[in-house]
Structure formats: C-alpha cells, structure tokens
Amino acid sequence: MSKKLARMAQRVQAEARVPALSAALHRADRPLWQVQVGAAGAESRFRIGSVTKTFTAVLVLQARDEGLLDLDDPIGRHLDLPAHGDLPVRRLLSHTSGLQREPYGDVWDTLLAPDADGLLAELDRAERVLPPARRYHYSNLGMSLLGHAVGRLRGGTWAEVLEDRILRPLGLADTTVRPGERAVTGYLVEAYSDHAKPEPPTDFGGVGPAGQLWSTAADMARWAAFLADPAALDPGAGVLAPSTLDEMSWPLTTTDQALWSAGFGLGLILVPQGERVVHVGHDGAMPGFLAGVYGRRPAPAGLGDGTPRAMGCAVLGSSGTAIATVELPHKLLAAAVQDDPAQVPAWTPGEPAPEAYRSVLGRWWGEGFEYVFFWRDGVLRARGVDDPPTRPPAVFAPVPDRPDVLRGVSGREVGELLRLTRDAEGTVVRMHWATYRFTRDQQTFAGD
Incomplete structure (x- = not known):
C-alpha cells in the first residue's frame, strides 16, 4: 500500500x-x-x-x-x-x-x-x-x-x-x-x-x-x-x-x-x-x-x-x-x-435494554411510515424501515427528571423530544416524536 x-x-x-x-x-x-x-x-x-x-x-x-x-x-x-x-x-x-x-x-x-x-x-x-x-x-x-x-x-x-x-x-x-x-x-x-x-x-x-x-x-x-x-x-x-x-x-x-x-x-x-x-x-x-x-x-x-x-x-x-x-x-x-481499510471490530453481546424501554422496542408507525426502535450500545435508537443502511439512526438520551421523555441527540429530528405514553400496566402504547404520533399500527392523522 x-x-x-x-x-x-x-x-x-x-x-x-x-x-x-x-x-x-x-x-x-x-x-x-x-x-x-x-x-x-x-x-x-x-x-x-x-x-x-x-x-x-x-x-x-x-x-x-x-x-x-x-x-x-x-x-x-x-x-x-x-x-x-x-x-x-x-x-x-x-x-x-x-x-x-x-x-x-x-x-x-x-x-x-x-x-x-x-x-x-x-x-x-x-x-x-x-x-x-x-x-x-x-x-x-x-x-x-x-x-x-x-x-x-x-x-x-x-x-x-x-x-x-x-x-x-x-x-x-x-x-x-x-x-x-x-x-x-x-x-x-x-x-x-x-x-x-x-x-x-x-x-x-x-x-x-x-x-x-x-x-x-x-x-x-x-x-x-x-x-x-x-x-x-x-x-x-x-x-x-x-x-x-x-x-x-x-x-x-x-x-x-x-x-x-x-x-x-x-x-x-x-x-x-x-x-x-x-x-x-x-x-x-x-x-x-x-x-x-x-x-x-x-x-x-x-x-x-x-x-x-x-x-x-x-x-x-x-x-x-x-x-x-x-x-x-x-x-x-x-x-x-x-x-487498506480499518479492521472490522467483532460484535460482542451487550446488556439488555432497561425495563423502562423494553416495550418501546420494535416496529412503530408515524405519518404513515414504518420505523424500528432498537437498543444498541447502551442507547435507544430509531430508523425508518426504508432508510438506506448508510443513513445514521436517530439516537435518544433520557431527559433528567422526566422518566418518560427522551431527546434526540443525533440523527433524524435531532434536538426534538420523544414522549412515551403507557397503559395501566406500564407498557408503552403510544409515542410522540417531534409532536408526531407513533402507534403500533398504521393510522391516519385522525387516528383511524
């Protein structure tokens, strides 16, 4: 080389x-x-x-x-x-x-x-x-x-x-x-x-x-x-x-x-x-x-x-x-x-997502589009299902003293809030990201 x-x-x-x-x-x-x-x-x-x-x-x-x-x-x-x-x-x-x-x-x-x-x-x-x-x-x-x-x-x-x-x-x-x-x-x-x-x-x-x-x-x-x-x-x-x-x-x-x-x-x-x-x-x-x-x-x-x-x-x-x-x-x-590219680091298993965020993981729909929320390297992340693999995911960090609120620190909608809504059992059933509603199924803006 x-x-x-x-x-x-x-x-x-x-x-x-x-x-x-x-x-x-x-x-x-x-x-x-x-x-x-x-x-x-x-x-x-x-x-x-x-x-x-x-x-x-x-x-x-x-x-x-x-x-x-x-x-x-x-x-x-x-x-x-x-x-x-x-x-x-x-x-x-x-x-x-x-x-x-x-x-x-x-x-x-x-x-x-x-x-x-x-x-x-x-x-x-x-x-x-x-x-x-x-x-x-x-x-x-x-x-x-x-x-x-x-x-x-x-x-x-x-x-x-x-x-x-x-x-x-x-x-x-x-x-x-x-x-x-x-x-x-x-x-x-x-x-x-x-x-x-x-x-x-x-x-x-x-x-x-x-x-x-x-x-x-x-x-x-x-x-x-x-x-x-x-x-x-x-x-x-x-x-x-x-x-x-x-x-x-x-x-x-x-x-x-x-x-x-x-x-x-x-x-x-x-x-x-x-x-x-x-x-x-x-x-x-x-x-x-x-x-x-x-x-x-x-x-x-x-x-x-x-x-x-x-x-x-x-x-x-x-x-x-x-x-x-x-x-x-x-x-x-x-x-x-x-x-002479850099060596690809080997993947190693990590810690599980905290209990508070486990019901966030998986597929959600917002504005008619599908997203995946996942836990990797100790932080919550999200990306559009159709995003190219080279597009960096959104990364979230918890907002102090607000247990069900996170803020985007990089990627899509950086700086905006992600708010979690839970049911009586504590499961996250709805989210709002940059004020847009996210649900487990595909819905119109009227919620249909």
Missing part, C-alpha cells in the same frame, strides 16, 4: 513540476506514512498559507466554549474598531460577512502587510462588498480580525495564544510562525519552460491569523486527523470538545451556488466524497507554496466504511501553481481506505 501512495505522490511531483513535495498520512491503526520527492526532506518546513485559518477557528471556538465570546457577538464587542464592528463572529468564521477579501491597499503588489494595530486602525478603509449573510465570499481580512480578537481576550498576541492553546498541547512542534532554517524555498515554475523562479519571502504581519504558518507534512497530517476525529488524539478534550468539532463541520454555506462540491463550516472547508464520507480541513496558498490538509471524518457507529480512527493527510508543495498538490490529499485518503 505504501508503494502505491508513494507513486501517487511521485507522479504529482513530476507531472505538476513541484520542486519539493512532502506528503504524510496519519491514522490511529498504522505507523505514520510519509514520502518526500524532489528537494524535500522529512523535516522540511513549508508555508501552509490558509491552513492557518483552521487554527484560528479552533481558537475562536475554544473561547466560545469557555464563555469568553458568543458566535453571534459583533466583532466590535471584542476589538476597538473604526468600522464593521457590527459583523457577527459567526459570519466572519464562515466567510459570509461580506467583508472584502484583503486589507486595504495593494498588499499583493508591495508584499507589505500592515501590522496588527495598522490593520485594525485602517479597517474603515475596507469595503463590505456584499451584504452580510448574502452568500459566501472568502475574506483573509475577516479571519485576521478573529485572530486578533482571540489574542486580546487571552491577554496576548494571536501567535502566543496559538502556541499555548493548540501547538504545545497537540505536540505540533514543527508548526511555527517563522520559517526557520529547515524552510524550503517557494517557486514560480514557468509555464513554458522548466525554469523555477524563487518567490520572495513574505511576512504577513497583521494578516498572520489568516495565513502565516509554516509546518511539516507530518505535523499537518496529525492536525488534519485531529480536525476529523478529535477524541482519538485529544481524549480529554483539552484542546476542543468533539461536539464542537462536529459543530464546526456542519455546512453553513456552499462555495459555489451551481456546483455543490464543497461547503464551508466554521472555519473549515467541507468536501463531500459520496456515501456520507466528508473530508474536513483547508487548502493553503502563498507565493511559491500550495498545501492541502484534510481529515476523513469517521463513520457513525455501526456504519463503518473502512475509515480508521484519526485519519488525516497533508500534501505540501513548493510551487505556487501546481493545483494537483491540493487535490492529492483527497486521493491519498480514498486510496488508503480502499486498499
């Missing part, structure tokens, strides 16, 4: 003409796989560009979970701004704020970015190119504001908070704000010759929270695995709770109205792969560099597609125009699962 993955990387390096390419694949059930092609070594550090935004997004959600901010807060509540302070944090995270893409000025001509104070002071010179919430519009400026807000909330700079709250706890020692001595050179490879021209080194100062970081493929594969399956790499939820990563991975907008091939959550790009498989992460581009960093979300319990725990892939390249670099992580993830 490793030879096949290596050949895929070698072909991209040769055909896309990437001076240095490094790829790594992280999964919980295998040793780290990595390959370097061209002028790259195992410890070579590449610019990862906008993959930086995923770190900034996690810092924002950490602050939310700790009560330091709310996603619906206006950004001006946390930064002293001359304009645009009413834009909600949530809109900035999902690139639906309407704020222009870059800070004021021709920063890509001069390659001189403002420092943090200058970026904030000149915000009144930036435009809202679209009304908030109208549609997706990518904004480095918006993500930069979020990074500086987190720094202010924590009493430090964005870079200091990043090191303290993410890099050190997750052991990402090769991910840094500065390139260091192991940094490779980024190039523009000429279209009609094999000449590679070095791109100038750049420091993006106040725009750093949107694209400043450098890293190795191994570090980024680990980070991608965390984004896809945080419980496997951070079991104590010291960095971020799995439920919060679930929230970040929910699509809030599509990036193309006519072609729903990718979406955006809270700071994460979401790329569906078919059959309920989603890759989460981000691409990155800076002068002379492209990066693709994605994790493969594990399937819900009982619906394994062969994806192992903590699966993440990173491909980093030193050409700014080799688009195949950012396409390769998706292909490597798919090939690894197809040719």
